[in-house]
Amino acid sequence: MKLGREFYNRPTLKVAKELLGKYLVMNMEGKKLSGKIVETEAYRGLYDPASHAYGGMTPRNRIMFGEPGHAYVYFTYGMYYCLNVITERKGVPAAVLIRALEPMEGIEIMKRRRKREKPEDLTSGPGKLCQAMGINKTLNGADLVGKTIYLENRGEKAGKIVSTDRIGIDEGKEKKWRFYLKDNKYVSRK
DNA sequence: TATTGGATCGCC
DNA sequence: GCGATCCAATAG
Numbered sequence: 206m207k208l209g210r211e212f213y214n215r216p217t218l219k220v221a222k223e224l225l226g227k228y229l230v231m232n233m234e235g236k237k238l239s240g241k242i243v244e245t246e247a248y249r250g251l252y253d254p255a256s257h258a259y260g261g262m263t264p265r266n267r268i269m270f271g272e273p274g275h276a277y278v279y280f281t282y283g284m285y286y287c288l289n290v291i292t293e294r295k296g297v298p299a300a301v302l303i304r305a306l307e308p309m310e311g312i313e314i315m316k317r318r319r320k321r322e323k324p325e326d327l328t329s330g331p332g333k334l335c336q337a338m339g340i341n342k343t344l345n346g347a348d349l350v351g352k353t354i355y356l357e358n359r360g361e362k363a364g365k366i367v368s369t370d371r372i373g374i375d376e377g378k379e380k381k382w383r384f385y386l387k388d389n390k391y392v393s394r395k
Numbered sequence: 396t397a398t399t400g401g402a403t404c405g406c407c
Numbered sequence: 408g409c410g411a412t413c414c415a416a417t418a419g
Contacts, residue, residue: 246402255402265415282403283412289402302402332403373402393403 208356213273213349217292217299221247222384224290226363227356229306231338236314238338240306240328241361244385244392246371248289250298254376258298268346269298276354278335278345285332288340290349290356304331304372304383306338307391330393364389 208227213220224242231238248256250269257266257279268277269291277289277300289300306328308315315327315337328334335341340354349355365387370378372394385392 263416280414281401283414285403287402330403371402
């Protein structure tokens with residue numbers, strides 16, 4: 206069952222945890238790709254120094270201030286994209302970064318795009334999964350309650366969840382806002 | 396207008 | 408450990 210707007214319009218930490226075990230589905234150019242979410246990170250707007258929205262709205266982060274249930278895609282390190290889902294009500298800048306997936310459908314397409322054969326090399330990181338799924342800037346602002354990209358509950362139990370500090374973040378280290386499924390081999394940074 | 400460094404990745 | 412590679416943010 207596709208996740209509706211109301212799922213995203215809730216506290217960010219809750220959404221970040223509940224996204225584990227859900228499926229990310231892409232329908233593009235007649236191809237279907239999907240993967241199970243196994244790792245996320247929460248970013249909470251104005252009061253979180255690590256968030257892109259810290260300090261107010263800019264052209265890049267404006268999607269974070271908008272309606273929940275949309276995609277925030279940004280470009281980083283000159284060559285990678287990262288995918289976030291917007292949470293909390295309109296006007297409150299907050300998002301959950303999708304950090305890793307367990308590939309499910311469309312694995313051959315992912316291998317071709319990633320130029321890698323091992324399943325655990327396809328989507329075990331935020332930049333990798335965007336490359337594998339074909340996510341780029343054209344999807345920035347896309348409605349996740351739609352047809353091309355959406356999240357889905359396939360009735361799986363998440364299992365044990367581990368929380369740690371966020372990767373690549375120096376400020377706000379006391380915040381344990383990274384969540385992943387324990388013992389899952391598709392989590393980044395083994 | 397110039398400079399700097401990043402919510403990364405893969406190879407050395 | 409480090410280079411690739413480019414854009415957003417900030418400083419001037």
